Amino acid sequence: MAKIFVFFITCLLLGVAAGYAYVNFQPTLAQWLLFKPKLYQTDEAHLQNKYQALSPILQVQWWQLLPDNEKSVLEKYQQMQASTPTELADTIFLSLQASTDNEYGAAMISTNSVDTFDNKAVSISGFIVPVGYVADRSLNHIFIVPYFGACLHFPSPPPNQMIFAQLNSGFTDFDINQAYRLDGIFRRGLFEDPLGTSAYILDVVSIEPYYDNPDNFRRH
Numbered sequence: 001m002a003k004i005f006v007f008f009i010t011c012l013l014l015g016v017a018a019g020y021a022y023v024n025f026q027p028t029l030a031q032w033l034l035f036k037p038k039l040y041q042t043d044e045a046h047l048q049n050k051y052q053a054l055s056p057i058l059q060v061q062w063w064q065l066l067p068d069n070e071k072s073v074l075e076k077y078q079q080m081q082a083s084t085p086t087e088l089a090d091t092i093f094l095s096l097q098a099s100t101d102n103e104y105g106a107a108m109i110s111t112n113s114v115d116t117f118d119n120k121a122v123s124i125s126g127f128i129v130p131v132g133y134v135a136d137r138s139l140n141h142i143f144i145v146p147y148f149g150a151c152l153h154f155p156s157p158p159p160n161q162m163i164f165a166q167l168n169s170g171f172t173d174f175d176i177n178q179a180y181r182l183d184g185i186f187r188r189g190l191f192e193d194p195l196g197t198s199a200y201i202l203d204v205v206s207i208e209p210y211y212d213n214p215d216n217f218r219r220h
Contacts, residue, residue: 039173039180040207047168051185051205054121060186062126062146063217065160065200067114070107074217077104111159113188113199122186124163124202125214127179131164131193138170143198144182146215152176156196164191164198171207179210 042048063071077098098104124144129151132141143151144163150156165182182204189201 038206038208040167040171040204042168042205044168047185047203048205051121051183054119054185056121057183058117058120058122060117060122060124061217062161062215064116065114067110067112067160070110070112070158070160073101073103073107108158111190111197111199113160115188117186119185119187121184122202123181123183124186125179125181125210125212126163127214128174128176129195130174131195134170136170136172138172139174140167140170141165142167142171143193143196144202147218148177148179151195159190159197159199162196162198163200163202164189165202165204167204179212179214180207181210182207
């Protein structure tokens with residue numbers, strides 16, 4: 001009887017551990033274990049060669065694209081949201097406070113950029129916003145943004161939280177709900193469109209699915 005009890009408890013604990021691992025680490029495990037086909041690969045040999053020559057590839061997080069002073073301003077409101085206000089009045093007060101904060105307002109439209117990743121080979125994850133199409137309706141101009149719905153369902157992020165990319169051949173296997181990892185050569189440069197303005201440009205080498213949350217800076 002004791003052995004059966006121990007076996008039962010062991011199975012129960014393993015089940016709890018497996019459930020916890022699935023909930024907390026499933027996106028990361030999926031990213032590493034699932035087959036990850038390249039959905040886009042540039043056919044420009046000089047770009048591929050330059051990308052390889054610039055190795056090692058730098059992993060870029062969205063907060064790293066913000067100047068330190070603007071990151072502090074935006075972070076202040078993120079920290080306030082961390083308390084998860086439950087009263088409507090708290091939410092309204094937070095919005096009013098942000099709307100009257102001149103530094104916050106300036107940060108939300110800032111084109112100030114950082115040169116940390118200028119002309120470096122990088123990998124960054126985000127969501128894709130269509131900007132331009134070719135004749136077969138595949139994408140050739142895109143914005144890369146930190147979170148789903150930016151520029152489409154929600155206001156545009158600050159320009160220094162948007163990246164413009166021009167694809168040399170159309171990108172056809174595209175799902176607006178899917179996050180992607182994009183590899184390429186990064187640089188500073190303004191691009192303006194009715195959907196938004198970006199302060200950075202990525203010369204894309206490849207695109208593949210991404211199964212985690214690209215944005216570890218904001219709370220959504």
